[in-house]
Amino acid sequence: MALIQNVHHVHTRSLPPPAARGGSCSSSAAPAPRRQPAARIPSSPAPSSVTTIPLRPSRDPPIWTPPPTSSPPAASPPPPLPWLPAGSASDPPPRPTPSSPSCATTAYPAQIAQLLRAAPHVLLSDPDKIIRPKLRFFDSLGVGATVLAQSNLITRSLDKFLVPCVEFLRGIVGTDANLRTALTRRPCFLGGLNQRKLRPAVENLRRHGLSDEAISKLIVLNMGVLGMAPNRIAVIFEDLEALGLPITDPRFVGCFACMSMLKRETIWRRMALYQCFGLSQCQVARAVMTQPQLLNLTDGNIQRKLLFFQDELKIALPQVIALPKILTFSVEKNILPKCAVLSLLMREWKIQRSINLLGSLGVSAKDFSERYVKKYEKDLPDVVRAYEGKLKFEGFMAQDIEPCRSQAPVF
Template identity: 45%
Template structure:
């Protein structure tokens, strides 16, 4: 009954959204859904001690968690499932709205307390709210606590604020799709202070809109960190008018200061000077997205196995953004097979072969030799591993 009423009211909301009238559809949505956070006490209760409840662990395993993961979740989140009826209803509701098994595992692992929520009174209105805005409900699996946040006190004010900053509904949806967790930020405690900090740094409203669309998670960054990053970029010779500034600023804001210093130290350990590392960062700021162990393994391979030298990396920093297992190793395996069969010479321009577009590499080194050297296909698909050039 409730679901049918919500569907009828949502239909009216969609009509208003598309009508171009002056009425704010969010105000109509506010009158549509109940906002209480009612939880089913018969479904879940606080765990009185640190020992996980066997029945709770068993249920979490049935949700797709590993036995060890289920035990850790039950203990760390301090929940005890006394009745599975409510929890089953929650899972069923999520599936009905596009959540697949992996989404449910992700949801339950990060926010098992969602199994407490009344599916009809608490979860369904939030799913329908996001759907009415054109947001894909299953994206909420990465930030499931949004399904228990108050519509009138949190979600609607957040959307209204972001509309005023971002402007375009399509851009708002795109930003949400990239970082749903950003909507966990509070308007007055997080969102507004972040936007004000960006303005103090000199970002225009258009630049702030672009920044939030590409990285809405910025709303969870502290204003102090934003100012600190801005000053760090100025200190290394970058100004806000530099086309690279936005990209560098965005990537640095993902890191805490000590993490940034550890990355600088890592690159210097390869024999690069601090100024060389900073030039690489300016040219290819995405290198900050890779974990230190991942990057160390990649650079060591380039230096020790391929003998490229640091000067090559400085000249072609984009090579650091290529996946070692996904791109570099399969290509090296192909080249190794072709050298063994005498199809190419050892003096091949290695960097060009590693950086060329995948379709070009496939045509030039795989498809053109597939008939007379079938092993190139196996090498490209990972069936023949690269074991070094001999």
């Protein structure tokens, strides 16, 4: 009512006097409803001398007001990517179990990225007609997404290559477990095989005297031997014979598999490198036949490990090469923590100083922990810190390892 009265007041003051309108002001004025309503007042602004209240909202842009204190509804999580298990976007996806369906081919973002870097044209394939049947095929074999991401198997034809090759390999290795092991060890080798050369390669191994059981073990260890040239296979047989390893020796298959993954020049160069440290050819040959992984060590790694045992531990290298397994251990992650524990126990008189050092260093991490860490951790808590690498190994005393240097075997 107050707003209407103000508007009526403004309207009556803006009208001219009655004389100017050509009529007289009658005492019987028209009823109030017949007067001009407030809605018919012109939109022109009133004189500056009159204070008015605008009837329409201003056309100026509205002033920004802060949002309400109540938080907006949370956005729904994005849909899961293909091949990804359903779950929260912030939580890591649950690890599949062997009993869950399609657990083998469950892939994670890192594996998908690795696969796309190796075979980007997979994105052009039909996911339902091409990709999904291959995933189901490998899932039935128990081959996981990690194996597929390390090879280009997903790009090979299912009916023309994958199924025939897998069926042929199953007939050679015998069981699905052996087949799964072979595919997991060297997945890239299957993708590089030539289907027409598989059977001739097996026949070539048989002509050299390998039994079917030995061929099965060899393929499980190194499937790539099926893609090797016949003359390269013949050279490996000759080299193993020159080392004095007969084909009937149980170690023959392991040595053959290891040498088949290296060039012949690399093999003989590394064997000569061992001899440069004063080891005889017979000592090196026996070590390689017992532990063929010695040939997989790089030249720099061989030199560094031999110098460590010779200069830091003061142990004769003939004794070290007599236990070749110890050369395959990591110095930083395995040998040095064990040395720190043994040195601490010797100085605290917990173990004898005439301990067989190489025998203690050559045991597995589990056995070493049971013998020297858990056994003394209550009386000497520092052994735990030493085994974790928090206590630096400062070397053995001369009298601690002197007996070890006099036990070097002679061949």
